[in-house]
Amino acid sequence: xxxxxxxxxxxxxxxxxxxxxxxxxxxxxxxxxxxxxxxxxxxxxxxxxxxxxxxxxxxxxxxxxxxxxxxxxxxxxxxxxxxxxxxxxxxxxxxxxxxxxxxxxxxxxxxxxxxx
Amino acid sequence: xxxxxxxxxxxxxxxxxxxxxxxxxxxxxxxxxxxxxxxxxxxxxxxxxxxxxxxxxxxxxxxxxxxxxxxxxxxxxxxxxxxxxxxxxxxxxxxxxxxxxxxxxxxxxxxxxx
Numbered sequence: 195x196x197x198x199x200x201x202x203x204x205x206x207x208x209x210x211x212x213x214x215x216x217x218x219x220x221x222x223x224x225x226x227x228x229x230x231x232x233x234x235x236x237x238x239x240x241x242x243x244x245x246x247x248x249x250x251x252x253x254x255x256x257x258x259x260x261x262x263x264x265x266x267x268x269x270x271x272x273x274x275x276x277x278x279x280x281x282x283x284x285x286x287x288x289x290x291x292x293x294x295x296x297x298x299x300x301x302x303x304x305x306x307x308x309x310x
Numbered sequence: 311x312x313x314x315x316x317x318x319x320x321x322x323x324x325x326x327x328x329x330x331x332x333x334x335x336x337x338x339x340x341x342x343x344x345x346x347x348x349x350x351x352x353x354x355x356x357x358x359x360x361x362x363x364x365x366x367x368x369x370x371x372x373x374x375x376x377x378x379x380x381x382x383x384x385x386x387x388x389x390x391x392x393x394x395x396x397x398x399x400x401x402x403x404x405x406x407x408x409x410x411x412x413x414x415x416x417x418x419x420x421x422x423x424x
Binding site: 226228236237238240243245282284286288290291294295296298299300302303304306 | 342344346351352353354355356359361398400402404407409411412414415416417
């Protein structure tokens with residue numbers, strides 16, 4: 195069966211510090227991968243998604259970046275955090291191609307980031 | 311372009327009563343519709359989906375949803391609400407390509423009162 199891991203679970207960082215959040219998926223190959231941010235327990239904002247190694251689509255221009263160094267690894271980074279980067283960060287995966295059309299996305303447990 | 315609307319920010323229902331969480335969608339092709347639930351400080355959990363076939367879809371935890379093409383709706387329902395159903399519910403849609411992300415609604419907070 196497939197599993198998705200995110201770490202850390204919680205993170206408190208000062209303004210201006212760097213960020214690295216990691217997401218890994220087990221039990222599947224060539225998944226589509228996604229990073230979302232959720233502010234104040236409300237809607238999901240899609241940040242990045244990737245359909246393959248080194249392929250990143252950015253949905254929102256901001257001081258965050260994403261990388262996919264391996265097939266099942268997705269990393270969210272920032273060089274300098276802002277107060278507005280605080281939120282709940284969710285990683286998700288789905289099957290790719292035709293199977294991806296009719297199948298759901300599976301979400302990780304999330305990382306709660308607080309920027310002070 | 312695809313879009314999903316959840317017109318209610320908050321739904322309150324008494325325990326034991328039926329519940330409905332509303333969702334309408336707008337797509338250019340055939341819609342593939344999904345419902346998720348999120349408990350506090352947790353990731354989203356998949357509840358059910360409509361791909362094709364019967365308009366009434368049954369999912370986890372006794373939830374069901376009805377696809378209505380003429381009204382472009384996919385409302386989530388449960389015959390008898392439980393206090394443990396209190397959570398944030400998201401409707402989502404995808405069409406056109408398996409490599410594009412789901413488009414999510416803004417969420418509806420359900421409170422079931424004992």
